[in-house]
Structures are given as structure tokens and as C-alpha cells.
Amino acid sequence: MNITKEQIDELNAVVKVAVTKEDYFDKVESILKDYRKQANIPGFRKGQVPMGLIKKQYGKAVLVDEVNKLLQDNLNKYLTEEKLDVLGNPIPKQQDNFDWDAENFAFEFELGLAPKFEVDLKTKEALTHYKIVADDKMINEQVERIQKQYGKLISKSEVGKKDEVNGTFTNEAEEIDNKTVVEIEKIKNKKAVDSLLGKKVGDVVTLNTKDLFKEDYLLGSALGIETGKAKELDIEVSFTIEEINEKEPAKLDQELFDKLFGEGKVTSEEELKTRIKEDSEKQFEQQSDQKLLNDITEHFIETIKFDLPTEFLTKWIQTTGETPLTEEEAAEEFEKSEKGLRYQLIEGKIIEANEIQIQFDELKEFAKGFIKQQMAQFGQLDPKEEELDNIAARVLSNQDEVKRLSEQLMSQKLLTLYKEKANLKPKEVTYEDFVKEVYG
CATH class of the missing domain: 3.10.50 (Chitinase A; domain 3)
Incomplete structure (x- = not known):
């Protein structure tokens, strides 16, 4: 089997695959011999059906199936060995005069290639990194809500x-x-x-x-x-x-403090307010981080310029879905997904350049932390390590959960990287001002 690549331009190529009789003959013969052993055809004893009849009945289907397997395996191997960074999957080119009765075959596949570009995390424009603080007004309102709730x-x-x-x-x-x-x-x-x-x-x-x-x-x-x-x-x-x-309103006494935080963990109104401030700002940090992640994502999409093999990707969308699309429908789908694809490429470049990886052990610890948070919401504040390990094992046996948690952990790793290397401008605001500024 011979595979060659013809470069059309920076973003498009055609791979040509030449399949000879030697590539598939032995495998096809072996499969047909197995068919002959098992075939039940009226007029012949089992295993005694003439090979000519077997080939006439099954030969073409076995040939097509085997050649397609060879194509898939060898094409994937070629793309990996040549380190070709492709978008979507290779699209077979239409061959009007193709003949399965020939001994040798030639196939062509269109490739869409990933663009070359660089990502500089130290952006020229400083991006705002909000630090949301709980001010006295918010803390006092929270104290009043607690007193009212437990009154x-x-x-x-x-x-x-x-x-x-x-x-x-x-x-x-x-x-x-x-x-x-x-x-x-x-x-x-x-x-x-x-x-x-x-x-x-x-x-x-x-x-x-x-x-x-x-x-x-x-x-x-x-x-x-x-x-x-x-x-x-x-x-x-x-x-x-x-x-x-x-x-x-409930009195701000030790009985209330113990009910809220456990025995002896908070012993005064001042400590209560400090705890409220810490807990509130920890929750605010999640919102601030999400805002930063969104802003950096949008900034990269808008400022990192590169071309995409638009025609190839539109054709790929048109032909690979469950339901075939018209050219107009495929173009519309590409337009909807273009922004996401651009960020996928940018994110992939950042991950590769900074050698960010996710090990199973850290994914397991991340899952256990997530489980612990959920258990705390239902009053289980101190679960045993063995219990967490067992639940995490069940969660990580589900591939959909593994994918979801891996994406969350990767976002966390990227966020840590951005905080270290990106050009950020810290801004301290109250939660009320944050909502006004960010959401209007």
C-alpha cells in the first residue's frame, strides 16, 4: 500500500492511497475459506461448497469490507506518523469510474489542516480581574437574614x-x-x-x-x-x-453560633461576621473566576487571527451528520460553530505549549472534592475517606462523568495558568457593584 500527500495550500491537502492486490488478497481468501467451512447451501454438504460459488455469493462484499478496513487503519496510521494536525475527518473524493472488479484500487481523501498560529498569554491589553469583597452592608444584611431565619x-x-x-x-x-x-x-x-x-x-x-x-x-x-x-x-x-x-429575631448567642457552624467554632458576633465575610468571598471568587475565564476566551477569539479551511469544514459538516444537509444548511451550521472551533484550537495550542496534562490520580482527587461539596449541602460535613474513594470510583467508571470532570479540571488548570501569566488588572468591587458592572 502506498500513501502520498498532495499539498493544495496551507489549509488543504489531498491524500492518495494506492491499494494493490497483495495488500488484501490473503486476508480476503482467509475470510472466504472460513465462510466456506460454515456455509449451508442446499445441494452441498457443509464445508464442501465450491469456492467459486462462495466467491460469487460473498466475494465482493468481503473485498469491499476488507479494503475499507485497510484504508481506515492505514490512513489513521499515516496521519499519526506524519503528525498531520487535521480538522474533522478525511472526506473521500467522489470517483465516478471506480471499479471494484479491478485488482488494484486508488482512493483520494480531502484533508482540512489546522492553521499555524501563536498564542501570547501576556496580552497587550490588560484584562480586568475582579476581586469581589463582602462589604459591611452585605454582612449586616446577612446577619439580619440569619436572625430572621432562626427567629x-x-x-x-x-x-x-x-x-x-x-x-x-x-x-x-x-x-x-x-x-x-x-x-x-x-x-x-x-x-x-x-x-x-x-x-x-x-x-x-x-x-x-x-x-x-x-x-x-x-x-x-x-x-x-x-x-x-x-x-x-x-x-x-x-x-x-x-x-x-x-x-x-434570634439572639446572637452561642446557641445560634453552634447551630450554624458546629460547637465552639464561632464564639462572638465579630467572629460570625468574619466567617460570613470569608464564606461569601469564597463563593464570589467562583463568579469572578468564571468572568475572567469568559473574558480571556472572548479576547483570544477576537485578537488571535488565523484562517480556517472553511470550504472543507462546511463540506464535512454537510456529509458527516446523521441527516445530510444542504450546502446552505451546512454553511449556517459552520457559522454557528466557528467561534467554538477557533477557541478549541487556541485552547489546544495553550495546553500543548504549556504541557498541561491531567493525571488519573488528580482527576480522582478532583472528583472527591466535588463529591465532598455535594455531601456538605446535605449536612454530611465530615465523610470518611473510604466512602469518598468508593463514590469516586463509581463516578469515574462512567465515561460521560470522566469527560465532564476532566473538562472542569482542565478549565481550572487553564485559569491558574492565566492568573500566573496573563496581563491582568486587579479590581476590587462589592458584589452589588460587580453585578451592575458585569450584567448591567
């Missing part, structure tokens, strides 16, 4: 400004009939607040749904309907008061 309910005779009111919203036309708890402080509409203040159990108050709550999602929850539908509503609903309670 005691005190029954009231009439509605006050800081009370929680249990009741039922109804509207016959919209088929609304939903029991809920309304916090007076979360009501936005002043007229609604005034109509509720001073009311008693059993009273029915008519409220308008438009701008009823300070947060849009609260209306859907209160009425028992989808948030999207609730946002469009501008109707009157009846609210029947069934219970009125005031939430007495």
Missing part, C-alpha cells in the same frame, strides 16, 4: 409593618386559589401595604397584582402561577387573612 414566630391580633401574614389569594376568572405567606416588608405597592395594615384574621383584602411585590418572582410564587404569566397580570385578587405572625 421565633409570635402570634399577632392585627397586621403590622414587619409581620408575616398567612392567607389565600383567589381570583375566579384566572383560576387562582393559592395559600401562601406574605411578608409585609416585601410588598412594593404603598396602597397595598396601607390596605393590609391593621387588618385581622378573617378579613378579606382586595389587592392589585401590578407592582405588588418588590421582587417580580414573588408574585408568581404568591399566586401559584408561572413567573412569566404573573409578570403580565394586571388584575385584582382577593387575599383572605388566616394567620398573623411577627418574627422575633
